Amino acid sequence: MIQRMLASALIAGFAAGLLAAVLHFAFIQELIFLGEKYETGALVHFAGAGELAPADDHAHAEGTGAHSHESTLAETEVDGGNNDVIRMALTVLFTGLLYVAYGLILVAGFSMAERFGQVIGPREGVLWGVAGFAALQMAPAMGLAPELPGTVAADIALRQVWWLGTVLATGGGLALIGYGRGVMFIALGCALIAAPHVIGAPHLETFSGVAPPEVSAEFAARVLGVGLAAWVALGWGAAKLWNNTAT
Amino acid sequence: MNAMTQTAATSTSAILSIVFVALMGATLLFVAGHAQSATLHDAAHDMRHGTGFPCH
Numbered sequence: 001m002i003q004r005m006l007a008s009a010l011i012a013g014f015a016a017g018l019l020a021a022v023l024h025f026a027f028i029q030e031l032i033f034l035g036e037k038y039e040t041g042a043l044v045h046f047a048g049a050g051e052l053a054p055a056d057d058h059a060h061a062e063g064t065g066a067h068s069h070e071s072t073l074a075e076t077e078v079d080g081g082n083n084d085v086i087r088m089a090l091t092v093l094f095t096g097l098l099y100v101a102y103g104l105i106l107v108a109g110f111s112m113a114e115r116f117g118q119v120i121g122p123r124e125g126v127l128w129g130v131a132g133f134a135a136l137q138m139a140p141a142m143g144l145a146p147e148l149p150g151t152v153a154a155d156i157a158l159r160q161v162w163w164l165g166t167v168l169a170t171g172g173g174l175a176l177i178g179y180g181r182g183v184m185f186i187a188l189g190c191a192l193i194a195a196p197h198v199i200g201a202p203h204l205e206t207f208s209g210v211a212p213p214e215v216s217a218e219f220a221a222r223v224l225g226v227g228l229a230a231w232v233a234l235g236w237g238a239a240k241l242w243n244n245t246a247t
Numbered sequence: 248m249n250a251m252t253q254t255a256a257t258s259t260s261a262i263l264s265i266v267f268v269a270l271m272g273a274t275l276l277f278v279a280g281h282a283q284s285a286t287l288h289d290a291a292h293d294m295r296h297g298t299g300f301p302c303h
């Protein structure tokens with residue numbers, strides 16, 4: 001049984017991770033690079049420059065600006081890897097690992113559901129994938145929007161605690177709604193899903209983003225779109241393998 | 248019937264397997280998504296931003 005779980009999770013997770021990585025490079029990476037240009041000052045969002053920096057009509061007008069941007073750009077490059085190839089390879093590797101992790105949790109859920117007499121076929125797998133996306137990406141994003149590099153946000157530990165609480169509450173709530181019997185389960189599920197948003201995610205008092213809001217908005221939407229696609233693939237694939245290896 | 252009896256008999260080990268796999272997933276999720284060690288953070292940086300994890 002553990003072999004069946006591991007095989008489904010590893011194969012489907014890695015495949016979904018590869019899909020996510022491809023979509024990451026197609027939709028997200030360019031915005032990360034763009035965000036970093038604003039983060040380091042290589043680009044300046046002129047419309048907001050009046051508040052955040054000395055008024056300046058053009059990003060490249062000042063010699064001092066150019067000087068500081070070169071040093072910070074160099075830092076960023078070291079930060080993300082020695083060059084773009086290593087950086088991209090690490091992104092592929094970690095996206096693969098992440099989706100294997102998602103896959104392991106998903107398949108543990110399949111196995112639990114099966115013990116309660118539920119049959120998990122590819123169709124259910126797609127629904128589980130959508131639910132997994134909702135619990136692990138969509139719901140946390142409603143409080144902590146996907147951050148373009150350069151976004152200044154609240155304390156990382158507080159955000160991680162809220163993130164984890166939201167994931168657990170949303171996942172548990174969806175399970176109660178999907179598999180619970182009776183109105184009480186549905187009501188409890190709804191309450192669980194709502195709770196983290198009633199409590200509220202940790203936020204700073206002020207906004208100090210340096211990138212144009214259009215870039216951040218597009219980034220957040222693309223992150224969620226890519227996540228949904230990869231999660232549906234993960235759910236379908238894991239359930240297909242899970243079903244095929246049923247004894 | 249036979250399968251059901253078998254399932255009942257191996258109930259504890261089955262639950263343990265489920266818990267083990269779930270914990271493995273959670274650990275891997277923590278390492279890939281949340282661990283703040285500088286090396287891990289830098290290596291996973293673009294993936295964390297690209298999947299909506301609180302990054303830094």
